[in-house]
Amino acid sequence: MDITELVPDLLTYLGQAAYFELGMFESLSTAVITAPTLAAKEGLSLAAGRALSKHHGLIEEIRRRDGEPASVMGPFVPALDNFRAITAGEDWQELLLSCYLTGGLLDDFFIRLSDALPGDVGPRIAHLLGEHGGADVLLHEIAAAIAAQPALESRLALWGRRLVGDTLLVARSAMAVTQDSRIEPVFTELIAAHTRRMDGLGLTA
């Protein structure tokens, strides 16, 4: 399926993806700072570093096109700051699940759109955003938290279902067009991958 017309111009794409990854870094840093054990802190620091590398890789693409990072990211600050606020969760476990699910979904989304970017930037970005090292750590910590405290399971399942709606809104806002028959199949893929992430944690999606 050709999604070229769904993809915004390159700097718009890069600015939104870069600011999203910066926000992921901030959320994961907060998870590092508030981690209950030193081992969790250590593992999560890798995930924070991974998000930061994604951010810096996207910033490099912006600079390569003579974009000024703060100007290019600027338009996305209000919506993404709001998104980060409403998906921050009530505690450390909810924050972790949010990073895992919203990061997974939006990385998938930006990778999917990268197919339709002009020139050779698409494969570079797909490679950059496809570095899933950080996700393994999150999966491990969330699974350990649920195992230690089974009552978490239903609360996190509810939280995971709530997150997906807000996250899909961010994805929709990143499209060049919002009414197009080619959008729904993209969203169907994203939701299927989200469901697999929930299933992997034993949570009902």
Place this chain on the structure above:
Amino acid sequence: MDITELVPDLLTYLGQAAYFELGMFESLSTAVITAPTLAAKEGLSLAAGRALSKHHGLIEEIRRRDGEPASVMGPFVPALDNFRAITAGEDWQELLLSCYLTGGLLDDFFIRLSDALPGDVGPRIAHLLGEHGGADVLLHEIAAAIAAQPALESRLALWGRRLVGDTLLVARSAMAVTQDSRIEPVFTELIAAHTRRMDGLGLTA
């Protein structure tokens, strides 16, 4: 001057340095999260990434010697968490100055001690901790803050003078011996470099 006897055993050294750099990363992440402009956020994210690389480089050295990072860092958590709390400052500018001065002084200190580590680890660590890319960003942001608000100068000068005492206590606690004639020359060097950093900002040390 031979400082071999001042240096603790290798894992002790690595654990303390690694947990210090993790704390620097947390402080710099906090500075990113609370930065007043997107340009400052972007610059500071590089400094946070640099501290994280130092931390992960030290963790790699711990693992190479079959150390378990959380166990090796564990003994330093109370003192360094307390140090981070008392040096966090009242606002963003004080936090930045703290990262610049305490990070500068303790990186210098751990580099100085690395001379006396056994085998080839010393030069590797000196190289790792000598990556000063993050410091330039901090210097720039602090200088810009003072230029924009000259009344900051005397408050930050006072804060800088207060920080040095607490920071030297951390350095002293990292020595294998605390009473030795070879300690004072090391401290004299550290204080001289601290004074140069203060001077570079136009602050009276």
